[in-house]
Every structure is written in C-alpha cells, then in structure tokens.
Amino acid sequence: MARRLRLGMVGGGEGAFIGAVHRLAARMDDRWELVAGCFSRDAARGRRSAEALHVPADRAYADWREMARAEAGRPDGVDAVAIVTPNASHHAIARAFLDAGTHVICDKPLTTTLGDARDLVRAVRETSRVFVLTHNYTGYPMVRHARAMVAAGEIGAVRVVQVEYPQDWLATPIEETGQKQAAWRVDPAEAGPAGSLGDLGTHAHNLAEFVTGLRVESVCAELTAFVPGRRLDDHAQAMLRFRGGARGMLWASQISPGNENALRLRVFGEKGGLDWAQEHPNQLRFTPLGEAPRILARGAGALSLAASHATRIPAGHPEGYLEAFAQIYRDAAEQVAAVTEGRAPDPASLLVPTVEDGLRGIAFIASCLESSGRGGAWTALEA
C-alpha cells in the first residue's frame, strides 16, 4: 500500500470556510495526512488552529515563507501544500513553494493579474511540480461523464453552451456586518478586480471549457454592482464565442434570491444535449435529438471510466460537494505519488484543472472587464 502523502496548508485557520473543506476533502480517501500549516496571519490563532487539527506545534508556522523553506529542508517535509488564502496572495505563496520544490494545490482564481498568472505557468513548467487548481466542480463524476460523452461525440458538434452560477448571499451589504467570508470577497485588495466574476464566473467558465473541450475565444460582457456601495461586481452576464463557432451565455450572480449555489451547465450539440446542475449532482440529463430524455445517474449502468473513477458508492446513495472536492485531492495524490515514484500517473487522474486552466480563467476575467468597460464590445481572450 502506498504511504499517505504529507500535506501542508497555508490559510484556513479558525472560522475559514474553504480551508476546512480542503482538509475534509484531503482526508476522505485516506491518501493525505495534514502535518504542517501556516493557518493564519495571526500567530496565536494559527497555533490554536494547528492544535485543533493535530498538527505538531513545531510545524505550525507563523510565516508561509518560513514554512516553504523549512518543510523543503525536512526529510519528512510536506509533499504538497494547499493554498487557501484570499486570491491576492495566491501568486506569491504558490511561487515560494514551487521554488522550494513543493507540489501545489491552489484555490481559485489562480491570481489577480494576468502577469502573475503567466508567471505561475512558467514556474510550474520550470520546476516540473504538480500544480492543481481546485475548480472542484470538475471532480463530480457526472461532470466528468458529461465531458467523456462530448468527447465521444454523443451529442455531436457543440453549438450552444449555457452556463450559470447564481447565488443570493450577497443580496444585501452583509460585508458591512463583519461577515468574514463576505468582507474579503468584495474587497479589491484581497479579491482582485472581479467580484462575482472571479468567485463564480471563473468556475462557470472552467466548467464550460472542461465539459465541452472548447475554448472561449471572445466575450461580450456586462458587470454590475447592484448593492449600493459595493466596489466589485456582484452580477456578471456575458455572451460567449467559442473557437470553432459555438455560441454561449454565462451568468454569475451573488444577488439573486432563491439561489444557494446554483451552478448549472447545459450543452447542446447537433445530435443531443446535456444538462447538469450542481445542487443535484448525481444526475445528468441526456437528451438525444428525437428520443426521450434520459436521466443518467452516478454509479449506474455503463458509465464512462472517467465517471466510475470518481465514484465511491453505488447509485442511489448520493455523493455531494465534499466527495467531488475529495476527488481533486485523490487525483492530486496520484499525480504527486507518480512524480515521487518516478512513474506515469493513472491517466484518469489527469482530469484535474491545471495552472494553464487557471491562466485561462484570469484571461477570461480580464476580457470581461475590458468588454464591460467598453460598452459590450466583443473582446478576445489573451491566453
């Protein structure tokens, strides 16, 4: 049996949402153990977090630069680091660990500038480290199955892509109440130049490209900040042109009441359609043209290898958000182990988003910002 890999974490201290999700995801398939961390910019808080997480005191770092250096120097140093800080610090932290020779698992969006994103792409190539970006929705088995179906031509050439990701939790200015999750997401200094577009739109963009295998070529976008006083967009709408001629629409919103986390992707080809919704992720609606719609289910029947690779329990026993997130960690473990062991990874583990996907997400943000600023002109992605 392969040993458990050693994981470090930057960010994710007490009260953080996504850090706890990463840890749970890492634990689920028993391929990782959390052994080190720099959990908070506040040292006392960081220590408390480490203790609660069974991380030894001597590996609870107050500074991530120190952590990168120290862990690289230990024989039992971390195999990989999970970066779960606000967007603006991703680049520097990732760069430090890559340079130290540590594999990286990084939350999205990749960076807050195109330049930083390109720098990370270069650094990953130069260091030959594994770099996994947690566009976690690609970990869902039925998302992977949708991708496999498109690739196999089951819906024919793609014509139309409809992707949407509405939420409602920022419909009022809760950032003014001290809500920590909200506060950094609406602050350009932490979140970068995009609000809903960066937080949700990049997931939607990534999901659309992941499933269709197509690339967004240009966008025509409009960003709006509906809540008075908000400095970043809380609502983003865009029309999409894909290379090869497909057309699409993308909608991201943080202010649409009745939507919790309603990511949904619909893809229509010459021969059929696919429809997947994150809140009921175990089903995939497949609509071959001229035939009755079929409800494909995770774990059932003769699904693709890509789907069965990402499933743990039988059909009818719902898996959810955490299992999909865990799949990213399971695949990251396989990739890291393969590098460590000097072998080729299981090809099924290669579906996880990469630093290049991250760069395309940042280019997507940049193009939408430009298009919106120019009054809706079609704007090409530079990536």
Place this chain on the structure above:
Amino acid sequence: MARRLRLGMVGGGEGAFIGAVHRLAARMDDRWELVAGCFSRDAARGRRSAEALHVPADRAYADWREMARAEAGRPDGVDAVAIVTPNASHHAIARAFLDAGTHVICDKPLTTTLGDARDLVRAVRETSRVFVLTHNYTGYPMVRHARAMVAAGEIGAVRVVQVEYPQDWLATPIEETGQKQAAWRVDPAEAGPAGSLGDLGTHAHNLAEFVTGLRVESVCAELTAFVPGRRLDDHAQAMLRFRGGARGMLWASQISPGNENALRLRVFGEKGGLDWAQEHPNQLRFTPLGEAPRILARGAGALSLAASHATRIPAGHPEGYLEAFAQIYRDAAEQVAAVTEGRAPDPASLLVPTVEDGLRGIAFIASCLESSGRGGAWTALEA
C-alpha cells in the same frame, strides 16, 4: 346571459397548427362561435375547412378583403376576426378589418416591419377597435400572479431578469422535407427578417415586460443560423438593459436538443425572486430572500384576483396551454362585449397584450438585428 360573440378567422385551414389552437381557445369558455372564415389561399381547401368547422358555405370566403367588406355589411356580421396567417400578412389583413370596423385578435409577431407596426398602432387608435395580440403565455394564471406580485412589491425593486425560450424541432433542416410549419417560419418572405427571434424571442421579451412591468431600454445581441443553408436565425442570445437599471439576459433557440417548448422566466428583486416555467405552468416558485422557497399553485390559497380571474378548476387539476390561450379569448370577449354594450370592461380583462405591446416586440426585433449586425454594440429600442 350575454349572447355568444361571432368570430371570423383568416388563415388556419386544414393542417394549420395555430389556427386550430385559436378555435379551441375561442370555444373553451363558450363566449364565441365561429361563423365565418377565409381559411386558405386555396379556395377548395378553404371550402373543405369551412365545412369541417360547421361554417356556412356563404360565409366561407376565398379572399379576406371580400370577407372584411361582406361581414361588415351583415347585421349578423362577425364581432371580431382572428388573424392566424404567417407574419408577413398580418398588417394588411388587420388593417382591412380595423378599417371595416371589426375588432381584431391577431397572432404574433405583430408585423414584419416597424413601419407596419406603427401603422397598426395608429389604426387601432383611430378606429377605437379592440386589438388583442395573442402573446398567449400571458394568459397563464401563475404568470398573471407573478405580475401581480411584482407590482405589489413582494420581491422589491427588480434587479435581474432571466428569460429563455429554447426548442429543438429545427435542429435539422426539416424545412427541406416539406414540413409546412417549418417552411414558412424559416422563409424571410413569410416570417420577416427574424427567425427564432421573431417566433420565440418576442414571446420571451413580452413575457419579461409583462411580468416585471419594466421596459427593455437597449439590447446587446447576437443572432446565429446554425443549420446550414438556413437564412434566418435559429438561435438568438441577448443581454438586456431595462429602464430603471435592471439587467437581464434572453435566449431563444430552435436547435437545442431536449427542449420542446421550454419558455422560462426568472425575476430577481431586492427582496425575493420568482421562477416560472411554461412546461409546468401551474406552479410558481417564490423565493423571499432569507426564507424557504415556496411553491405557489394555481387555484390554491389566497392568490391574486388576476390569477383567480384566469383559473377554471381547482388546484391539483392541471390547466395547460389551451386554457391559457383561451384566457386571451375570454378577455377579448369581455372587451368586445363592453364596447358593443357601451360599458366599461372588467378591469381584469385588460391584461391581454395590445397593439402597443406588439409594436414593442417589433422594435425589440429591430434592435437585436441591428446590435448583432454591429458586432454586439448596445442598441436602444425605438418604440
């Protein structure tokens, strides 16, 4: 008891879809009887149709001009005419009957040019005739209830409007097979300059305006003809700006497999959201911000007067497309009867779309065509 009103029809002969729907809708609530018609440009076919419809032979006309004249001259002439021909002939026929003093019920879109549309608006004003445009989806009780809720402020000021109307029946070039319904809809000479945009997009546009009470101010659109050889768009996507600041998106498609007649409207305000889908029209999802979503049902509880006015049978006994269409005819009957009897109509009957709504639909088409032609620039509606 009020007498049944006398209805004439132009178009709708053997094999026509929408003509049969109009007749069924007219019959449902027993306020109309069909007594005259010019059912086909082919005289023999017109006679056969008349006979099958129990229309006397002497009122089965071969020419609609003759019909307008003759019926206006009879003491028992038609109270109103239903125009169910392809779009390009709406204007001339409507004009002829209005000028003869006959009330008009006209299928949508109103005309194929802005000039014709404006002419009809003028003619209606000058003749003081009732003019009802069959944007039939406004006849659904839960659509009217949605409108009443927005008007009553139950979702607060509207911020976001998402409307879509995909179908799939034109995903292949079935017009080449001689399918009559398809043939005229893809032919600019019959359908006008817009394909999916005219057939579906105008319904979507009308529904969005009807429910929100807002007006589309400008559009940023892209029209595509995906099926090789097709001369009119079979796919339309647009971003919308509403007067007052709301934003929205509109999607119409005839080539998206798995969609039969999937008109859906979502409206999000500062305090709540609404979600209605035509294929399950008896429910309306209401999502007050911060509370559990509620499934409102036609016929249930304390719905608005506007909704109960348009419902026939109790909750749980589904009404459908024909009942909604019939509501347009029921309301038209009330308006016509009121004019005839020299009294004010029941206010609840005034919700049916008017010639002005029709003009706005034609302006919407024109602006989308222009925006798409100019590469996605924001284009104001001239209406």
Place this chain on the structure above:
Amino acid sequence: MARRLRLGMVGGGEGAFIGAVHRLAARMDDRWELVAGCFSRDAARGRRSAEALHVPADRAYADWREMARAEAGRPDGVDAVAIVTPNASHHAIARAFLDAGTHVICDKPLTTTLGDARDLVRAVRETSRVFVLTHNYTGYPMVRHARAMVAAGEIGAVRVVQVEYPQDWLATPIEETGQKQAAWRVDPAEAGPAGSLGDLGTHAHNLAEFVTGLRVESVCAELTAFVPGRRLDDHAQAMLRFRGGARGMLWASQISPGNENALRLRVFGEKGGLDWAQEHPNQLRFTPLGEAPRILARGAGALSLAASHATRIPAGHPEGYLEAFAQIYRDAAEQVAAVTEGRAPDPASLLVPTVEDGLRGIAFIASCLESSGRGGAWTALEA
C-alpha cells in the same frame, strides 16, 4: 362533417364543480352541443342555470323523469345524457334514460350498492346503449400510453402496483361550514357507504386496472375517519392481490396536507417500470431495468396510437385535466355516432371506462368495507 351530437345533463346547476367540468369537456372538441338539462332539484335555480348555458327554456326540466320521457319523444331529442348528480341518484337516473333509449355518460362511482351496479350492467346489455363512466384520468394520453406499453410487454409481466390518491381539502371539518362540495361527499345518504374510498379510491383502483390490464382479486383494507364527527372514511389504505400474482398497495386520503389532487400510479414489471403523476400529466417515467430512466412526453416521438389519438397539441405545450376529461367526451361521441350511423366505432375510442368497470369499482368498495370491518382479512372481490 359529422353533425354535432345533442347532449342533455342532469345535475350540474349553479355552483356545481363537476357539472361545469363535464360541459367544458363536452365543448372542447366540438362534437357535442348542450341542448337540454335538469340542472337542479330547485326549479328556479334550474331555470337560471339553463338560461346561463344557452339552453332553451322549454328544454330546461324540473324533473329528470320528465326529461327522459320528453327528450326521447322529440325528433331532435338528446343523443346522450350526462349524469353529474351525487352518487346515490346515479342508478335511478341512468336507468330511466337507458330505458328511454338514451345513451348515458355517468359520473363515478357508478352507484352506491352492488345490486344497483349489477342492475345497470344488465340494463346496458339489454338496451344496447352506450354507457360511459367518467373515470376521467383514463383520458390522459400518457395514461393510455402506459397501458399500451404494458400490453406490448415493454415492462414484462407486472409484479408490483403502487397507486395513491391523496388530497388535503377535508383535513378539517369544512362540511360544517356549509361548503357544498364537501357536504354531500361526507353524507352517507348522498355519497353512499364510502367516503375517500368512493371519491378517490375508485379512481385509483380503476387507473391501476386500466393501465395494467390486471384485475384486483382480493383486498386487505383499513378505513379511517380522522376528522372528529365525520361519518365516512377520509383515509383508506389497502393491500392488493391481483389475479396472476401481482401485488400492490392503494392509498386514498382527503386529510393529508400538501396534496391537492395527487393521483399517482407506479407499475413495476419483470423488465421495467412506469411512473405517472396526475399533477404533471404530460410526462411518463419509463425505467427499463438496467438502463437509464427515460422521460416520455405527450406529443413527442413515436408514442402509441392510443396516446396520439388522445393528444391535441405538440409536446411542450401542456395539456391538462380538462383535455383528459374532454377525451372521454370525444370518445363517447364517436361511440354514439357509430351506433347512430350503424357502423363500427374507431377502435381507439373504446378505451373509455364502461359500466362493467363501474361495477368492479363498486365491488372494490364493498370488499374494502368488509375487509376493514373484519380487521384486515383478505377479502375477495365479487364482481
């Protein structure tokens, strides 16, 4: 074109629910015109109803015996009579019209005693009149399609039948408030010995037999009256044994909050399953064993002749309760016309429930009452 048939009605005066539904159903497909009626036991009320319904004063009868006699004597007498009175009077009225040579369309349940039911079966045979029982749910296209699929062996031999019909409108003693619909349904003198079992359970029983083609052989039942003071059951549950070995369960309830008219049938065979719910009647879920579930839709693809015979408009344009009810009237018209014209009826029109189906429903009631009274013993149906 065939002439419109002449319809008379007994019951269904002002304020009645089901009478209005029958009239609307009769009107929808333009095969009937209402020309006579005995709409109320109250003469003035009956006259007002007749006038409102455009029925001539001389054919507005105060007594149904007089109506049966008088109409039979007119050259333009009614072809058929619709009986829409409370259950207890069905037998006498039906008998009178049959004996006068008039075809009968009768609401369900057929009678309130087994003896009366058997008497009507005999009378129909002796008079050779058409007798149609309005188990209206059999008029839904997807119900007929389900029947056709079972008959064609598409789900293999049937093993399990689950049928339920819950409502909630009698969860409180609204009969004490003077609600007319409730009052007669909970009064043994009007409704007969069964409450929810007669009103809903017979529909459920009929639907199960109609779709599966099987016959209930014996029942094990329990009836309960939950609302204090109520004399008839408002909740019925039963286990079913079908001839040939299938097993099933039936649940009818008038006191289960959140259920409007939630009739649902599920049938499971050796090779597949079917699932149909009345509140979303345009879909039928088909689950071939080992394959992805398929959502069959009214009007779509290659449905059975039985289904397309009962459909008016294309898929995606929902039909509902009234259309299904109208189908019973359309088929009744075909049967009556065939007798009148001395020809064989369209075979597709023969699917409507008969007097024999009605007898089986009464036998089902009797067996459930007996089983419940004997403490749940399995009790055979005598029919």
Place this chain on the structure above:
Amino acid sequence: MARRLRLGMVGGGEGAFIGAVHRLAARMDDRWELVAGCFSRDAARGRRSAEALHVPADRAYADWREMARAEAGRPDGVDAVAIVTPNASHHAIARAFLDAGTHVICDKPLTTTLGDARDLVRAVRETSRVFVLTHNYTGYPMVRHARAMVAAGEIGAVRVVQVEYPQDWLATPIEETGQKQAAWRVDPAEAGPAGSLGDLGTHAHNLAEFVTGLRVESVCAELTAFVPGRRLDDHAQAMLRFRGGARGMLWASQISPGNENALRLRVFGEKGGLDWAQEHPNQLRFTPLGEAPRILARGAGALSLAASHATRIPAGHPEGYLEAFAQIYRDAAEQVAAVTEGRAPDPASLLVPTVEDGLRGIAFIASCLESSGRGGAWTALEA
C-alpha cells in the same frame, strides 16, 4: 483538542461494500483512527486488507474473539469496534466486545432473532457500554430536522405515515452469478428470516419511528418472493397502526425497476405535512395546511439545532450519504469520549439509534412475518 478515538473493525475486508462505507464515515470528521481489525474469515485476505488500510500487522486478527480479548488487554486498545458482518453474526460479536468492555457500533438489523436482540439490550444495560446501531439515514440533517419539527408540533398530531424503500438490483437472480453482496442477503443462514424486510424494511420502520416519535403498535403485512427460487422475501408491504391512532403504510422492495435506493418518508399531521426523499436528501418539503409548500434546505435559514449539529457545509453545497453516515460516527465519538472522560455527552449526539431501536426493528420483522404467514391479520409488536 480531544484525541482521536481508536476504532477496530470486524468484517469489511476486500470487496465489502458497507465496511468501506463505515471506514469512510469514521474518517470524515477526524474523530476516529482505524487501528485494529478482523477483516475477513479468510486470514490471508484479512492480512491484505489490514495492510491496505494502514492497520499494523500485529492488530490484524484472524479471529474476532481473539481480537476482543487482545484489544481489551492493551493500554492502547480500541475504544470501540465496528461490526460490519452479515446479520447472523452480529449478536455473538457484539456480545463478545461488550463483555470485554468495548463500545460497539453495529450494522443493522441488530440480530436475526428476537431472543438475541433482547440479550443485547440486557448486555448493553449491564455493561454500560455505548451501543450505536447504524440506521444511517437518521444521520441526515433534514431527517433530524423533520423529527424536530414533529416534536415541536409544527405539523400537529400525526395522522398518517407513508414510508417506502424500493430498490431494483435484485430484480433478477443475480445471487446465482456469484455477486457477493446479493448472495448473503438472500441466504437465510446469513441474513436471517427476512430479506427485503430486514435489509430495507427495518430502515423504513426505524425512519418512521425516528421522525414521528411514534411507535408501531401492530402490522398487517404481506411478504412475497418474486424472483423464482429466492428463499427470502424480495418484496414486503405492510399497513401500520401506531400507538395513539396514527395509520400508515410501509413498502420495501428489491425488485422494482427504476428505484436505486429510493427511501422516502411522508408524514401528515393535523396541521401540516413533511416529505423527505433519500436520493435528494438536502431538501425537506414542508406543507403547512392551507399555505404554499415550502422547500426547506440543509444549511439554510433558521433550522433546528438538531439539523445544524449534523451539517458541515453551507446550503447549496450538497452533502450526501457518506456525510449522513459520518454523522453517526461523529455522534458515537462524542458519546464514547463522554464515557471515557466521565462527563455528560452533548445532547445533540444522543439522536443516534440505540440497541433498543434495534430490538424494535427485530420485533417489527417478527410481527410482519407472523402477519404475512397468517394471511394478513393485524399482529401486535412484541418489544
């Protein structure tokens, strides 16, 4: 931070389904570490399993009696044992560990005889050990919320309980193909006297009692083995009487095509209803009488403490089967830690099913078997 508790396991070797689920559930919330096991009756297989699970070789036992003894004697012995063997061995194994002073987490059903079940109840009382029965569906937050709502009177006094648990995987005799999961479940020597009733019916019975707080008083049941040659029931239907007067129906099936793991519970009270389905477990439909149905969601709004205690991530991020199962392990950890630390446990942890619940499940099986054998007579539960 509390130390991780030490878990041993009996059963669950290579290829087992439920053992892997237990381990994943134990790992999720980081309160347990697996340190010992007797994973298989086959020693080599047991060793391989242990190695794969990072269990030290000296704690990989070939015999569970030896394991019970040895672990009880170690200072670092297991705090609790998870028993995941076929039903027939639960009693002996549980008894051995209880007698050795080890806490027990046991799969369901508790035993295969009433006598064994009563013996375990006694043993738990005498040893004062924690005994948790993995009726895992009670770990779902919305199930716990439903229970809290009923207890708080939000639906009034319960009148009707409808519970069903159909599957389809045994619709054909797959046990003859060597399918391991199927083989033991249809073998009386391993599974005990009940098939679908024991495997699924006991979950359904437990869920009904858990949510309503009511106790089944007597049953009227019919068990059927539809697949030729099968010795245990693969289909069970029962009517239920609850103490206090509520009525209900229970359906369990392994042969109903189109059902994967379709456990569903509906409860109707005097004032409202609840509807929960395992395959979409994050929602709970609440239908207050006379008001619009509401869709309550895990993680949203002001849910009960019982629900929020069992939730990890926000609304819209679906949790599933594994998270619900993990909740049982999290609560078991709290109970075990409380005993170890000599303190009272968090009251919220006490909702997990107990040995007494297990006894009631066995009594339910016994009564259904007796009722079915006696031809459907109402039979009281002896528990």
